[in-house]
Every structure is written in structure tokens, then in C-alpha cells.
Amino acid sequence: MSALFEFCLRMGDNTLVLGHRVSEWCGHAPVLEEDIALANTALDLIGQTQLWLGLAAEVQGEGKSADDLAFLRDAWDFRNALLCELPNGDFGQTLMRQYLFDEWHCMMLNALRSSTEKRVSDIADKAIKEASYHLERSRDTVIGLGDGTTESHARMQAALDYLYPYVGELFVADGHDEAATKAGIAPDLASLRDGYDAALSATMAAAMLTIPDDKFAHKGGRTGRMHTEHLGHMLTQMQWLQRAYPGASW
Amino acid sequence: MYAQMVKSTGEGVKSRDEMSPEEAAFQDRIDQDIKIEPKDWMPEGYRKTLIRQIGQHAHSEIVGQLPEGNWITRAPTLERKAILLAKVQDEAGHGLYLYCAAETLGVSRDELTEDLLSGRMKYSSIFNYPTLNWADMGAVGWLVDGAAIMNQVPLQRTSFGPYSRAMIRICKEESFHQRQGYDIMMKMAQGTEAQKKMAQDALNRTWYPALMMFGPSDKDSVHSAQSLAWKIKIDTNDELRQRFVDQTVPQAEYLGLTIPDENLKWNDEKGGYDFSQPDWEEFFDVVRGNGPCNVDRLAARNKAWDDGAWVRDGLLAHAEKRAARKTAAE
Amino acid sequence: MSKEWPLWEIFIRGQHGLSHRHVGSLHAPDAEMAIKNARDVYTRRNEGQSIWVVEAKHISASNPSDKGPMYEPSESKVYRHPTFFDIPEDVGAM
Ligand SMILES: [Fe+2]
Ligand SMILES: [Fe+2]
Ligand SMILES: [Fe+2]
Numbered sequence: 001m002s003a004l005f006e007f008c009l010r011m012g013d014n015t016l017v018l019g020h021r022v023s024e025w026c027g028h029a030p031v032l033e034e035d036i037a038l039a040n041t042a043l044d045l046i047g048q049t050q051l052w053l054g055l056a057a058e059v060q061g062e063g064k065s066a067d068d069l070a071f072l073r074d075a076w077d078f079r080n081a082l083l084c085e086l087p088n089g090d091f092g093q094t095l096m097r098q099y100l101f102d103e104w105h106c107m108m109l110n111a112l113r114s115s116t117e118k119r120v121s122d123i124a125d126k127a128i129k130e131a132s133y134h135l136e137r138s139r140d141t142v143i144g145l146g147d148g149t150t151e152s153h154a155r156m157q158a159a160l161d162y163l164y165p166y167v168g169e170l171f172v173a174d175g176h177d178e179a180a181t182k183a184g185i186a187p188d189l190a191s192l193r194d195g196y197d198a199a200l201s202a203t204m205a206a207a208m209l210t211i212p213d214d215k216f217a218h219k220g221g222r223t224g225r226m227h228t229e230h231l232g233h234m235l236t237q238m239q240w241l242q243r244a245y246p247g248a249s250w
Numbered sequence: 251m252y253a254q255m256v257k258s259t260g261e262g263v264k265s266r267d268e269m270s271p272e273e274a275a276f277q278d279r280i281d282q283d284i285k286i287e288p289k290d291w292m293p294e295g296y297r298k299t300l301i302r303q304i305g306q307h308a309h310s311e312i313v314g315q316l317p318e319g320n321w322i323t324r325a326p327t328l329e330r331k332a333i334l335l336a337k338v339q340d341e342a343g344h345g346l347y348l349y350c351a352a353e354t355l356g357v358s359r360d361e362l363t364e365d366l367l368s369g370r371m372k373y374s375s376i377f378n379y380p381t382l383n384w385a386d387m388g389a390v391g392w393l394v395d396g397a398a399i400m401n402q403v404p405l406q407r408t409s410f411g412p413y414s415r416a417m418i419r420i421c422k423e424e425s426f427h428q429r430q431g432y433d434i435m436m437k438m439a440q441g442t443e444a445q446k447k448m449a450q451d452a453l454n455r456t457w458y459p460a461l462m463m464f465g466p467s468d469k470d471s472v473h474s475a476q477s478l479a480w481k482i483k484i485d486t487n488d489e490l491r492q493r494f495v496d497q498t499v500p501q502a503e504y505l506g507l508t509i510p511d512e513n514l515k516w517n518d519e520k521g522g523y524d525f526s527q528p529d530w531e532e533f534f535d536v537v538r539g540n541g542p543c544n545v546d547r548l549a550a551r552n553k554a555w556d557d558g559a560w561v562r563d564g565l566l567a568h569a570e571k572r573a574a575r576k577t578a579a580e
Numbered sequence: 581m582s583k584e585w586p587l588w589e590i591f592i593r594g595q596h597g598l599s600h601r602h603v604g605s606l607h608a609p610d611a612e613m614a615i616k617n618a619r620d621v622y623t624r625r626n627e628g629q630s631i632w633v634v635e636a637k638h639i640s641a642s643n644p645s646d647k648g649p650m651y652e653p654s655e656s657k658v659y660r661h662p663t664f665f666d667i668p669e670d671v672g673a674m
Pocket of ligand 1: 311340341344420
């Protein structure tokens with residue numbers, strides 16, 4: 001399959017899976033204002049999914065739709081980073097996951113605005129505006145909770161400790177990534193790392209949180225080689241109607 | 251309705267002779283459709299009734315997120331997921347606007363929330379029913395939001411300024427809720443056999459609970475009489491219920507679905523449908539806490555509130571620290 | 581019960597160059613979060629171009645019982661309104 005197709009899946013599965021996770025909060029957030037804000041984030045991510053998976057389906061050329069790709073692939077065909085599929089945990093873990101993703105997402109989208117593939121840069125132009133706001137909000141919340149009470153600080157440190165090993169995967173390129181970089185579709189992933197680390201350090205310093213020393217990185221989501229157990233459970237919910245009633249239109 | 255059986259003073263409407271000069275002037279303003287604003291003088295009974303009504307209305311919006319939220323992660327397409335999420339998010343917004351309106355009467359959102367969580371205050375009976383198949387998302391939008399709109403459109407003219415303004419904003423947003431519900435119903439009713447079955451099943455389960463939303467007949471209620479006089483209630487429960495049935499029957503016919511009522515029949519004389527009353531015994535059971543989902547709904551709200559305490563405290567502590575650092579630097 | 585976030589009044593300037601208008605209120609721990617919350621709560625249907633937030637306790641309001649002295653004197657200054665003056669139609673638009 002083409003580098004462009006793979007690339008679109010990786011972008012679209014990130015937003016699909018993370019958007020789904022964030023949408024799980026609806027009706028259960030700590031305060032109404034946060035409930036509404038989380039729903040906005042989820043809505044943006046679902047909208048971006050429609051664009052990325054729509055483009056993937058178009059490139060694939062088998063007459064499929066974004067919905068077909070979202071609802072009818074099994075876990076091994078998903079190409080999202082593991083970070084996105086991890087469970088929500090408490091509100092702090094959700095916002096920490098969001099921040100770690102948003103920081104990467106913004107750098108990625110910014111680079112994609114100069115993609116040689118016009119359809120990619122068009123999506124990036126639209127998505128960057130949404131992602132920038134997500135980042136502003138998640139960064140402020142991570143800082144606020146990190147530098148809040150003793151309890152909120154401890155919870156945010158626990159969230160960072162749990163999630164940090166899933167950050168590295170965002171910067172590890174495989175053959176598909178290299179092909180996309182070569183074709184001018186996407187930036188070299190490794191080239192984003194320094195900027196990311198600098199931003200992360202600044203945020204965590206403001207949040208009074210300590211970045212773990214260990215740079216070990218779990219991998220396998222973006223390549224599809226090995227997802228976490230969590231993804232399968234998410235898909236059983238997400239895909240249930242489409243699977244149980246094949247061919248129905250909704 | 252979203253606010254059901256709201257108790258007023260219980261003393262009945264005062265005659266002009268019984269009113270103090272202030273009360274008479276107040277009633278005059280209401281009769282002339284002049285809005286009452288938070289700092290205006292108002293009878294204590296008016297203030298208290300409004301807090302109960304707006305509070306209950308707000309609680310209903312918030313608890314009302316849960317039955318539909320139940321299907322967000324199972325929505326069958328990306329577009330349906332987005333629409334449903336946006337719709338449920340709107341309900342959170344409605345709750346927020348209404349709590350703010352209540353706050354102008356001197357009660358805090360936290361106080362109202364505590365009253366909801368402890369069960370001291372009620373929310374609409376409808377949200378104690380489960381959503382069991384995808385067509386319920388259609389039926390809820392079509393019937394539940396439809397019934398709510400019946401009540402909320404006239405409430406835009408209610409006498410209390412902040413309540414009226416909240417209702418105007420809410421009604422503007424509500425207009426898409428009912429339509430998205432009906433849109434789901436159309437798809438289902440025109441779909442496969444299984445989908446048709448889901449649609450009919452959803453209608454069967456939602457019909458009577460939707461009729462209950464308007465509350466038992468209140469033509470003899472002293473509470474409603476006072477609320478009508480104060481224009482915090484605009485129509486009687488029976489009027490609204492009749493209007494709802496008359497509007498809904500042709501919509502069900504269009505879908506090819508059957509309303510589960512053998513007595514449903516057009517009555518030329520009254521220019522409306524005759525229909526069966528819901529089981530009011532069941533209604534009172536639900537109100538007393540014995541509906542199919544009462545326990546789960548309150549547990550979910552309590553969990554969200556309790557689990558969120560450290561977040562609310564943490565962000566406030568940070569804001570206070572920052573403010574203190576800023577003052578120290580100046 | 582822990583402490584409640586302060587209440588903020590939200591003013592939004594819409595698309596068409598009108599002034600900021602009061603749209604409602606919300607709770608937030610500080611001004612910056614109030615602006616973000618206002619963006620999420622009150623501009624979901626792209627109503628907004630600019631947001632002002634004011635903590636509710638800082639708003640001073642006129643007393644409703646002063647309505648007479650506050651607003652009625654202006655009722656008699658009808659000459660402030662353009663319709664007060666009869667200009668012959670022949671003069672054209674004015
Ligand atoms: Fe609503
Ligand atoms: Fe509703
Ligand atoms: Fe609604």
C-alpha cells in the first residue's frame with residue numbers, strides 16, 4: 001500500500017482513537033465547563049478523523065468510505081500511537097495524555113502545512129487551528145493541576161510517570177514513514193523530537209513535575225505490530241452496530 | 251416537563267385585597283409583561299418557587315446527558331457520533347445557563363448540585379428510563395426534546411428576566427435536537443427489518459414516559475395556579491400534552507410506526523386526538539426513586555462530582571497561588 | 581463541600597462589528613480559564629470574535645428602584661432623536 005495511504009491512517013487513527021476516548025467523558029467531567037470543553041476537543045478530533053480517513057479511503061481506491069475504515073477494520077489494522085488508546089484513568093491522566101499528544105500533534109501539523117501533497121497540507125491548515133487551542137487548554141490544565149494542591153500534584157506526577165513511556169513511539173520512523181518523508185508528504189519524525197523535548201521541559205517545570213529519566217519507549221501501535229489490550233475493548237463498543245448489522249445504513 | 255410538579259407557596263393565588271402594596275405593584279408589572287430582574291423586589295414565594303423550578307430544570311439537563319451519553323461510544327458512524335456528542339454537549343450548556351439564572355436569585359450552583367446529589371431536589375422523570383437500542387437516540391430527540399420544546403418555547407416569555415433569556419438561548423439551540431432525532435428515526439424506519447424493529451421498540455418504550463413529562467393534570471393544582479399567575483408557568487400540563495400528541499401523531503404516521511395506544515383517535519369535535527393517559531402509578535413510583543435507572547443516574551452524577559473534587563480544588567489552588575505571586579511581585 | 585470557582589460575566593463581540601454584549605455567566609478559577617471556558621461554552625456556534633470576562637463581584641449595578649430618576653429624564657429630550665425634525669422630502673436623504 002502507498003506511503004500516503006499509510007500516513008493518512010496513522011494520522012486518522014490517532015484522532016479517531018483519541019477522540020473516542022475523550023468522548024467517553026461526556027456527562028462525567030469534574031465540572032460543567034470542563035465537560036463542554038472536552039466535548040469540543042472530541043468533536044474536533046472526530047472531524048479531523050473524517051478528513052484523514054476520507055483521504056485514506058480515496059487514496060486506497062477500493063470504493064470505501066471513512067466510516068468503513070473506522071468501523072470495519074480489526075485491531076491489527078489500526079495505526080494509531082499507543083498513547084492514544086490508553087484508558088482515560090482520572091481526569092489528570094486524560095489531560096496529561098491530551099497534552100503529550102497535543103504538543104506532538106501541533107508540531108506535526110505545522111510541518112504538514114508545507115507538505116508537497118496538497119490534500120495533506122489542506123487538512124493540516126484546518127486542523128492546526130483546532131490543535132493549537134487543544135494544546136493551550138491541555139497545557140494550562142496540566143500546569144494548573146501540577147502546581148495545585150498536594151493531591152493534584154501527586155496525581156499529575158503519577159499520570160506523567162505512567163504515560164511518558166508512550167511518548168517515544170511518536171518519533172520512531174519505520175519504512176512507511178521514511179517513504180512519506182522521501183516523497184515530501186511528511187516531515188522526518190526524529191526531527192521533531194528536540195522541539196518537543198524543549199516544550200515538554202518548559203511545561204513540566206511550570207507544573208512542578210519531574211520528567212522520568214528512563215527514555216524507554218513502548219512501540220507497536222503505529223506499525224500495527226502490537227497494540228495494547230485496551231484497543232480491542234474500545235473497538236468492540238465502537239464497531240458493534242456496524243458489525244452486528246452489516247450493510248445497514250444509519 | 252423538565253420541571254415537574256414544582257411546589258409553589260401552596261397558599262393559592264392572593265386576591266388583590268390580600269396583597270400588600272409591594273405585592274400588588276409586583277403583580278401589576280407581571281400582568282403588563284414587564285420582566286422582573288434579580289435586584290427587583292419580589293415576593294419570597296416567587297423567589298423560592300423559581301429556584302425550585304429553574305434548579306429542577308437545570309438538573310434535568312445535566313442528568314439528561316446520561317441516557318444519550320450512553321450511546322456516544324457506540325454511535326454507528328462518525329457523523330452520528332459527532333452529532334450526538336454535540337447534542338449532549340448542548341444539554342450540558344443548557345444546564346449551565348440555567349444554573350447561572352438560578353444563581354441570580356441568591357443560591358449557588360454548588361448548593362443546587364448538592365441538593366441534586368443528595369436526592370433532595372428532583373429532575374425530570376423521563377431520564378430515569380434506559381436507552382436500550384440505537385433508535386432510542388432517535389426517539390429521545392424526537393419525543394423527549396420535542397416535549398421539552400413544547401414547554402420551553404412559551405417559557406421564553408416567562409416573567410423572570412434571567413430565566414427568560416436562558417430559555418431564548420436554549421430554544422435557539424434546541425431546534426436541531428428534535429430534528430436530528432427525527433432524522434435518525436427516518437433512517438431506521440426506512441432501513442432493514444432489524445432497524446424497523448429497533449425503531450418501533452424505541453417508540454413503544456418512550457411514548458408513555460414522554461407523555462408523563464408534562465406531569466399529572468394540574469387543572470386543580472394551587473401550585474400551578476400561583477405559577478401561572480406569576481408567569482413562570484405559561485400553559486397547563488394538559489394543554490401541553492394535548493398539543494404534543496396532536497403534533498406527534500402525524501409524524502409517527504409518516505414514519506410508518508405505530509403509537510402504542512389503541513384508544514388513539516382523532517376527535518373532530520375538539521379538533522385534537524383522544525388518547526390514553528400514561529400509568530400515573532408508574533410515574534409516582536419513578537418520582538419516588540423507583541424508576542428503572544434512578545439509582546444508576548444519581549450514582550453516576552455523584553461519582554462525577556466526587557471524582558472531580560480534586561480537580562476543582564487543584565485548579566483553584568493554582569489560581570490563588572498565581573494571584574498571590576503576582577501581588578508579591580508588584 | 582470545597583470552595584466554588586468564582587462566577588464570571590461573559591461579554592462577546594460577534595461577527596458584525598457590534599459592541600461586546602453580555603451573553604451569560606460561567607465559573608472559572610481565574611480570568612484566563614474564564615476566557616477559555618467562555619470560548620468553549622458561548623461560541624460553539626461561531627458567535628464570537630472577541631471575549632471579555634469580568635468577575636461578577638466586580639460589577640456594580642444601578643438600583644432598579646432608581647429607574648425613574650435614572651432613565652425618565654431622557655424621555656423628555658425628544659429633540660435628540662432624528663425623527664423629531666420634519667425635513668421636506670425635496671431635500672433628499674438626510
Ligand atoms: Fe436541553
Ligand atoms: Fe433535552
Ligand atoms: Fe435538547
